[in-house]
Amino acid sequence: MEPPLIREAHLLEQGIQALSGLLGPEWQVTQRPNESQVFDAALEVRAEGDNTYTQLLVEATSAVPPRFVMDRLVPKAQLLREVNRYTKLLVIAPWISSQARELLKQNGIAYLDLTGNVDIRVPRPAIIIHTAGAEKAPRSAHRETSRTTLAGAKAGRLVRLLTDVPPPHRATDLHQGSELSFSYVSRLLDTLEDQLLIRRRGRIIADVDWAQLLRARARETSLLAHGTYRGFLVPNGVPDLLRGLPRLSAVHGPAGPFSEGVSVTGSYAAQRFVQVAVGGQLMLYVGPWLNVDDVADELGLLPVTDGADVLLLNEPDPLVRWRSEFVDGVQYVAPSQAALDCLAGPGRMPAEGEALLDFMEAHPEEWRVSRSDAGAARVQH
Structure with a gap:
């Protein structure tokens, strides 16, 4: 060297x-x-x-x-x-x-x-x-932190905790709440402090720039990474599919009802709060205890390679369902997860993510953990 x-x-x-x-x-x-x-x-x-x-x-x-x-x-x-x-x-x-x-x-x-x-x-x-040059660091470039980055499922788990739960935070609380190793949490917090995404007073995290944190996380990820999803057509249209999802809740797997293993993210999750455009691809996370082909059969979907109007995404980590909400029997990911997925998505999705961030900044009471519950916050598996 x-x-x-x-x-x-x-x-x-x-x-x-x-x-x-x-x-x-x-x-x-x-x-x-x-x-x-x-x-x-x-x-x-x-x-x-x-x-x-x-x-x-x-x-x-x-x-x-x-x-x-x-x-x-x-x-x-x-x-x-x-x-x-x-x-x-x-x-x-x-x-x-x-x-x-x-x-x-x-x-x-x-x-x-x-x-x-x-x-x-x-x-x-x-x-x-x-x-204008590269928006992402080339592999040949020295990373801004040589130890830990915002890429990977572990980082995503900590990002969600820091976003959804208002400060103050201690590293020990984040370690216990995320079930990540204390050394990893400490290293990632050092990275976030270098990027001015968090501010500490002594050992206490006193402030989190959660909107920039979600943007930074999205730059390190891709919602539709190769091999993480499959495309389908729905014969009777997406609205009919959404209406039919609640009827599938009686189908059980080893981890619970079918409806608990399928959650809406992306554009349709964002459109619960903001309306940048109508429609778009319906994106559904599928829990690891469910087979994608079985889910497609239950929903009456037809596999396609191009022009899909439904995407079934392999759930990368249980955190994507943390603080999800059932609306009319359909499970939607939390606003912070929807914003993150839109920001990391293709086409018009980043614009939808930015609109959702604006809503979240104006209405924190609509999505953040209340201060009275903040001490008990924990990512559920």
Whole structure:
């Protein structure tokens, strides 16, 4: 493995080459002697034949978590503005997340990542560069946290607890409520703190940005990942199928009635609260104790490879049914799960997820665990 200084120098070299390529041959990007120990490099940028130039002081770093932006970069940018308003701070990294990019823009910090996410705005000489690159970290890029990410079923379980149950939280309570190992919970909480998705006072989680937490989780998952679902047609239409679901509750499996193993998610779950569009594909989670083919037979569905109007999804974890609700005999996932699935879904579903988040922010009493019940909250298997 390369020593940190070598990796930093290589990253800086790639960043300067990328900036030169964006500006074109009529501009010069020159690395000047760096007299400061605070920044990694000093760049002089000028157009050919123009005496006016701007100076960019560079922070080259392998990862840019949001907490790093606020704790380390923002104070540096504020200091620069006080000393010389024509000197700009430029962050160069292999990849920068959308949340970190937004924080950098809000605080007037230029950024360039090697996937093509660039935002550089200089008043003199006038330079405006804004390009879009990767929304997800490439495998070659250093993760913003080297230990634990928001991918996987275990992370989803903790995300639901942090979303549905209002703070304050202790790591021990989350460990017991989620039935995840204490070490895993601690590592993931460190990740969430780096991303400014939670804020702690000492050992207590005092605040959770649950809407951004759901968005961050959705970016790490895909509702319709390969092999996790099958498509079907319903001969008499989706409304008729929904009306018929309650009649199937007498069919039992080893874990309970049929109706407890089939739950509505996605667009139809979101449409209980918001109406972005009408209809869409009906998505049903199927519990692990039920066979998808048996469920399809019971519902009278016809298997298809294209043009499905019903999708049967393998339930990835019991948490998807946590705090679900029966309406007219049909089980619907909780609003937080519906929002997460829509955000991680295809087509118009992310827009439905955003509309549902707006509803949830305006009406927390409609879906969050009450404070009186928060201490006993636990993901049920």
